[in-house]
Amino acid sequence: MRAELFRAQGVDVLSEQGAVLRNICLSLYENEVLGVYDVYNGGKQALSELVERRRLPSAGTVFFSGLPYSGENAETLPRVRRVSGHETLNDSLSLWENLLLRSGQRGLKRVSPRSMRRCMVTLFREYGIPFSPEQALRSLPPIDHFMLELLKAHLERVDIAVVSDFNLDGDSEQTDRLRRLMRRLSSEGMSILVTSHRFELLRRYADRIALLSNGTLLKIFPAKLSPADLLKRAFPGAAGEEAAARHHTEPFESASVLCTVPELPVGEAAGTGLTLRRGELVELLDPSGSAAQHLKLRKGSDICFLNAPVAGLIVEELSPADNLCLGMMERVSRHGVLRERPQELILQEFAEWYGSDIFLERKNCRNLNPTERIAIALYRLRLRHPKVLFCMDVRRELNPSSRKLMLRVVRELTKSGSAVCLVDTNDGDYESGADRVFVADGSGILKPRESAGKRWDV
């Protein structure tokens, strides 16, 4: 799973002319080349400056390596460098001198030219750069300057390289060379943000393309799609799809991301991310089942799973009160010794919640029916109050009354701020009233479905 180096969450940036970025939610992951397309320069420029930490958002939050950034400098922040082709290069110096001359460094003291040249020959050969280190920089075309500056950033162990407003054409050989270098550097850990107003250039170099229009993020999609698909996704004609796309990218009200699964393998391709925000219910219909398998790997004390079979949900030999508190018994004990009173109270509350007092007298859970067992497991989840709950394909195991109970718990959890994701391998209507519904359509894309947004009726 790739690390998220930069994230803008509901970011607004205002300038003298007005808002240049509006409610942007965007992530930049490790090992990726992200292209940002905008016809006008204001949005791209503002986004680049946010990544370079030269500007703070007017509203919203910017995260670096998962931590919110508020202007202070810290060593844990990823290293960011702007790459413009002339930012740190000197035309009058040779290539190897340019590579060694770091920004702010005055001279080349304590450097043996001969050994450095030898090193550079090896380096150039390794990264597929067909130039002599002795060559003067001015002898190279401008597009190769980018290449050299990217390599320099890599030598300085930069985490994010921002190629701002890239609009240079080159012949096929030069383009291939630059693309190969970008791929190589991104595979070695560097993330590259390329902004441009030329869509075809971004398609050539980037892995994903974020489409900005009037400061609003319209869509993010893989750059490998066919031109027809790209056009369809970038400029959806139908009103329904447009609304669905807006719903997909629109941040949830009072949004705060609780869980992000950046690489969700749905269908044949991989790379689509799933983000769960506070207090929302997301339904994921995944016929292939690969997303469910991938999600099961997620670990964390605040992430819970409800999955089949129901026989493994409770410990039959323990009493209902013990089963309700299983995993949380520390809360009902003092110095490790169990206290009866809190357990009794929990049991009484559960009996009221379930509407039956048959649990009160039971010493074990052996003769309970499936609905009662599921009720205990669900109430335990309710008590545990996880931040994120994944219900993995539970529909097959649930009878109507159990399903009703599950939706009731889901509603209670989402109301109290948890995020719930219902994952189902059957493409059926859950009638769950999910806020967002995605269907894995086999092409690796989570397609938002229009039935989203219905409220449940329990």
Place this chain on the structure above:
Amino acid sequence: MKRLSGLCGNTRRGLWNDAFIPLLLMIVLLLFFHGHPHLVTALYFSSLFSSIAQLLIIVSGLSLIMGCGGIDFSIGGQVFLIVVSMSLCAGRQTSPALTLLAGLSVGLLCGCVNGLLVAVLGVPSFIATFASSFVFNGAAKTLVSAGAYISVLTDTPLSSIRLSVFPLDFLIALAVLALTGFLLNRTYWGRYILAVGTNEPAARRAGLHIGRIQWSAYTYSGLTNALAAMVLFANEGLAITSVDTELMLSAIAAVVMGNSNLLCDINRSVRVKIAHIAAAVLLLRLANLCAGEVFHSDYVQQITTSVILFLAFALDRRTRRREQRKSGIADWKSR
């Protein structure tokens, strides 16, 4: 009405389960002392209690391990190594406190090693403890061959200090057993152990740290093994010179007979189970004595213990199947 009759059936079965071991013990006691009326003396009872003290302490630790679904075949090796290390300290004229501390440390270390093998490395407990028994035994024999093992004769063995007919080592064993019962019955750690032992997937889904719980059970068992070795050391002043396989066999048989691994109602019968374990230990001892008397051979005792173990397992299996049938897990979906 159906529910009521079911409950009555459960109660009857529960009473029978609870009374089975004590009844069997009473019968064996009556038969034994009927054949040997001259042995009905306070002194004989005292020596009988003292002879089972060490086993009781070991069994209390083993019941936790078996409670969480594991097994420990390295008991003999652990006891051997602990006693050797204690005699090493005692032979160097160190203080008694340091000797005891050394014994406890070695016991804890052995338990930790077993726990790490099972819980962290995921080695099946059968293989892990079987292999570690050779390690502990080998380490102890190495120390013995290097001349570290010294027999220290004690002036006042623990068994000679008595409260009425109960020797001190037996009282210590009862205290350890009661502590184990308390931990199992009244602490969340005990509930977690039982949850892991009876339904590990459910315990995992409930968010329990399975490995940590298993590791703690093995560590506790190492501690009780150290206490058992101390009792042995304090009584006899010298240790066994090889792995005592009968000790391990008797301990496992006692735990199985003591119902610790059966499907009884946990809330009701942890106390009963602990009492059953104590009764089963005494029962085994008496059965061995009877077999020794009848066949005039020490080897017959091991055969007797093994036969009792087989019978206990068969009974355990039968009870499990019956309980599972009656709990009606199989016909959930048809309801």
